[in-house]
Amino acid sequence: MEQRTSPDNVIYVGNKPPMNYALAAITQLSSGSKEVAIKARGRAISRAVDVAEIIRRRFMPETKIRDIQIATEEVTNEEGQKLNVSSIEIYLNK
Amino acid sequence: MEQRTSPDNVIYVGNKPPMNYALAAITQLSSGSKEVAIKARGRAISRAVDVAEIIRRRFMPETKIRDIQIATEEVTNEEGQKLNVSSIEIYLNK
Numbered sequence: 570m571e572q573r574t575s576p577d578n579v580i581y582v583g584n585k586p587p588m589n590y591a592l593a594a595i596t597q598l599s600s601g602s603k604e605v606a607i608k609a610r611g612r613a614i615s616r617a618v619d620v621a622e623i624i625r626r627r628f629m630p631e632t633k634i635r636d637i638q639i640a641t642e643e644v645t646n647e648e649g650q651k652l653n654v655s656s657i658e659i660y661l662n663k
Numbered sequence: 664m665e666q667r668t669s670p671d672n673v674i675y676v677g678n679k680p681p682m683n684y685a686l687a688a689i690t691q692l693s694s695g696s697k698e699v700a701i702k703a704r705g706r707a708i709s710r711a712v713d714v715a716e717i718i719r720r721r722f723m724p725e726t727k728i729r730d731i732q733i734a735t736e737e738v739t740n741e742e743g744q745k746l747n748v749s750s751i752e753i754y755l756n757k
Contacts, residue, residue, distance in 0.1 A: 615708040618749040622735045626747075637731040639753070641716045653720075655712040659733070 578602040580620070582609040587619040594620065594661065595628055604635065604662040610642060614657045621659045635660040672696040674714070676703040681713040688714065688755065689722055698729065698756035704736060708751045715753045729754040 578597045582590050594605045609617035625632045638658045643651050672691045676684050688699045703711035719726045732752045737745050 612706070612709050614712050615706050615749065618708050618733050618751055621733060622747075622749050626735055634733070637733065639712050639715060639728065639731065641720055653716075655709065655716050657712060 578605045580605055580607050582607060582613045582617040582620055584613065584616075587616050587623055590616075590620045591623040591628065594624055598624075598629060598632065598661070598663055604660060607659040607661065608656065610644075610656045611654045614655060617657050617659060621661060624661060629663065632661045632663045635662050672699045674699055674701050676701060676707045676711040676714055678707065678710075681710050681717055684710075684714045685717040685722065688718055692718075692723060692726065692755070692757055698754060701753040701755065702750065704738075704750045705748045708749060711751055711753060715755060718755060723757065726755045726757045729756045 580590050580594045580597070590607070594607060597605045607617050607620050621634065625634070636658075637660070640656050640658075641653050642656050644654050645651055674684050674688045674691070684701070688701060691699045701711050701714050715728065719728070730752075731754070734750050734752075735747050736750050738748050739745055
């Protein structure tokens with residue numbers, strides 16, 4: 570049975586250097602996971618693309634991009650206002 | 664014959680507000696183009712996702728994301744150094 574992405578192999582990309590997230594994903598893919606999902610919102614979207622490219626260009630050329638999804642999520646800020654923020658999900662498998 | 668994306672309907676996303684690029688794409692799609700490609704590099708990648716989401720969420724819900732590609736491009740900076748920069752291409756059609 571094909572393994573699908575479980576919560577365990579989702580990497581949420583934030584404000585740290587891209588290499589941190591790349592290493593987390595590589596660790597997942599090297600320890601039995603067939604797929605990781607790299608997710609980000611707002612400005613971190615650019616970094617999520619960097620992370621996916623670092624993994625497949627520099628470290629694991631055998632990985633493939635299975636799918637890329639973009640969406641809009643509604644978030645509530647500190648003042649209680651609802652804002653729309655873009656998001657991305659990049660699915661890498663091997 | 665199916666129309667493919669020509670150079671005319673490529674929108675390059677830079678540092679202007681997302682709405683500027685969204686309106687350029689909507690103009691293309693409303694004047695005969697069946698598809699537009701929204702392209703960006705580096706930090707503008709997040710904005711390219713915003714542009715695609717604005718178009719299909721707010722203005723043209725009949726548009727579909729046909730494909731999303733990410734890549735790494737080599738650019739030369741002002742000091743003559745070669746740098747790798749991530750890029751994205753989002754293909755929207757109707």
